[in-house]
Amino acid sequence: MLKTDVLIIGAGASGCAIARELSKYQLDVMVADKNEDVGGDASKSNSAIIHTGYDASPGTLESQLVVAANPMYDKLSEDLEIPFERVGAILPAITDEQFEKLPSIKEKAFKNRVYDVEYKTAEQLLKMEPNLNPEVKGGLYIPRESIIDPFLLVVALAENAQENGVSFLLSTKVTGLKIEGDRIAGAETTAGPIEAKYVINAAGLYCDEIAHMAGKDDYYVNPRKGQFYILDKNTSCKVEHIVLPIPTKLTKGKLMCPTIHGNMLVGPTAEDLTDKVDKSTTREGLDSIETDVRKLIPKVNLRDSITQYCGLRPNRNPEGLHVDTYDDVKNYVNLSGIRSTGLTGSVALGKYVAQTLIDIGMKAPFKTNFIEKRKNIPCFHKLSRNDQNLLIKQNPLYGKVICRCETITEGEIVEAIHRPIPARSVDAVKRRLRAGMGRCQGGFCGPRVIDILARELNIPVTEVNKNNKGSYMIAGKVR
Ligand SMILES: Cc1cc2nc3c(=O)[nH]c(=O)nc-3n(C[C@H](O)[C@H](O)[C@H](O)COP(=O)(O)OP(=O)(O)OC[C@H]3O[C@@H](n4cnc5c(N)ncnc54)[C@H](O)[C@@H]3O)c2cc1C
Known part of the structure; x- marks a missing residue:
């Protein structure tokens, strides 16, 4: 039977950030995820913004984590080689009513200790963003709102955690928790039982189901769907900042911003659902994005869309971000309500959960040999000609471009497949390298990526998965 000091359920941003933090201590740590790859569910389908916390509810744990996390990203992105940019956000007031709300938003930012929010005049905003609605009355500038590669953030946290001794059990669903007296003795999983001294529930959308296994039924999760458009890099109407609407009670609203790789991101919606697997985009949802975002950026050209996607926020009922421990289940930490700022907050959450475990009695001597840096796969198209x-001399596969939209070489794909946390599916390759994320969305490189995966994994092409087990893309030969 597998044994560990700490079992983390879920390899999304939360689980991987906790794993990396715990890998700084002399502990055996295991992360189990039902998916075939690290990266989570919500963690791979969000707005990819590293928030400042200016608009969080003051005094909440969510505000505390986001405000603490934001400044950590400069060093973290350097140490782990994750693309990250402090582009800044603007919050334009288009109507007089919105203009009147600006002081209360600035006051809230101040309460959250985000002191660098500044008023900007309409003239200043139009200079910063020429495509902004010319009727803008003025607004706020939030300089530390930033953009990141969300896929690489989670992969990098996981890879670094693994280099520091954490084990990742993928395609491993936790199906039950074994309770003995006032402790959890371990977990039942699809890969067999795991004995654990401490168990952390970081299961996102499914955290209520894991909580139920631990005998805790004080909340449930309902997904809040967010749909998006991704626009081509050459779209006619671009923005350089994160352009945010004045937030409402329900949502931060629909925004437009650059992605870290130069596309434009437009969305998301906020639709409450009961179905945890409904990841469809809908005409209604996409139309509502168009209507709302045009109020900010009238010339946004949604015909330049190269894809649309949807993410599900793990919305907690009753609301609020919780890190709970219990007197009657002493070695269990339950995370819930990690909803719309969880990508940002993850790195502070990792530290918070590590301290929580120590507070509930976990012995955790510090390691002296923690490796804090991680090397990314060389990004061929960003290198100098020299x-x-x-690189091509060392490995000729770097001279063979497979994804022409994003200029991704065979050398990079082969390296991703053989990393310590390997990319074993078409989507896993895509998330690490962007092969298939460009204008043709894998139309040209898709079959070639399948061939490379089949060759490197020594399996027939018919067994290459899109993502999870059984999601085959090729049925057989047609001629
Ligand atoms: C539309 C949208 C926009 C967002 N925008 C932003 C943003 O701009 N900035 C920001 O900071 N945050 C944003 N968020 C929020 C952020 O994405 C989430 O809060 C964060 O990713 C949650 O991470 P997680 O690891 O807790 O959950 P997840 O990423 O959902 O990971 C949970 C993991 O648990 C696994 N799991 C579940 N059940 C089991 C089981 N029984 N056994 C094993 N494994 C299991 C799942 O497979 C999954 O991998 C957004 C979210 C959405 C949906």
Whole structure:
């Protein structure tokens, strides 16, 4: 039977950030996830913004985590080689009513200790963002709102955690928790039982189901769907900042911003559902994005959309971000309500959960040999001509471009497949490298990526998965 000091359920941003933090201590740590890859569910379908927490509810744990996390990203992104940029956000007031709300938003930012929010005049905003609605009355500038590659953030946290000794059990669903007296003795999983001294529930949308296994039924999760458009890099109407609407009680609203790789992101919606697997985009949802975002950026060209996607926020009822411990289940930490700022907050959450475990009695001597840096796969198209030639000399596969939209080489794909946390599916390759994320959305490179996966994993092409087990893309030969 597998044994560990700490079992983390879920390899999304939360689980992987906790794993990395715990890998700084002399502990055996295991992360189990039902998916075939690290990266989570919500963690791979969000707005990819590293928030400042200016608009969080003051005094809440969510505000505390987001405000603490934001400044950590400069060093973290350097240490783990994650694309990250402090582009800043603007919050334009288009109507007089919105203009009147600005002081209360600034006051809230102040209460959250986000002191660097500044008023901007209409003239200043139009200079910063020429495509902004010319009727803008003025607004706020939030300089530390930033953008990141959300896929690489989670992969990098996981890879670094693994290099520091954490084990990842993928395609491993937790199906039950074994309770003995006032403790959890371990978990039943699809890969067999795991004995654990401490168990952390970081299961996102499904955290209520894991909580139920631990005998806790004080909340439930309902998904809040967010739909998005991704626009081509060459779209006619772009923005350089995160352009945010004045938030409402329900949502931060629909925004437009650049992605870290130069596309434009437009959305999301906020639709309450009961179905945890409904990841469809809908005409109504997409139309509502168009209507709302045009109020901010009238010339946004949604015809330049290269894809649409949807993410499900794990919305907690009753609301609020919780990190709970219990007197009657002493070695269990339950995370819930990690909803719309969880990507940002993850790195502070990792530290918070590590301290929580120590507070409930976990012995955790510090490691002296923690490796804090991680090397990313060389990004061929960003290298100088000289370095590209050197790389091709070392490995000729770097001279073979597979994804022409994003200029991704066979060398990069092969390296991703053989990393310690391997990319074993078409989507896993795509999330690490962007092969298939460009204008043709994998139309050209898709079959070639399947061939490379089949060759490197030594399996027939018919067994290459899109993502999870059984999601085959090729049925057989047609000629
Ligand atoms: C539309 C949208 C926009 C957002 N925008 C932003 C943003 O701009 N900035 C920001 O900071 N945050 C944003 N968020 C929020 C952020 O994405 C989430 O809060 C965060 O990703 C949650 O991470 P997680 O690891 O807790 O959950 P998840 O990423 O959902 O991971 C949970 C993991 O648990 C696993 N799991 C579940 N059940 C089991 C089981 N029984 N056994 C094993 N594994 C299991 C799942 O497979 C999954 O991998 C947004 C979210 C959405 C949906």
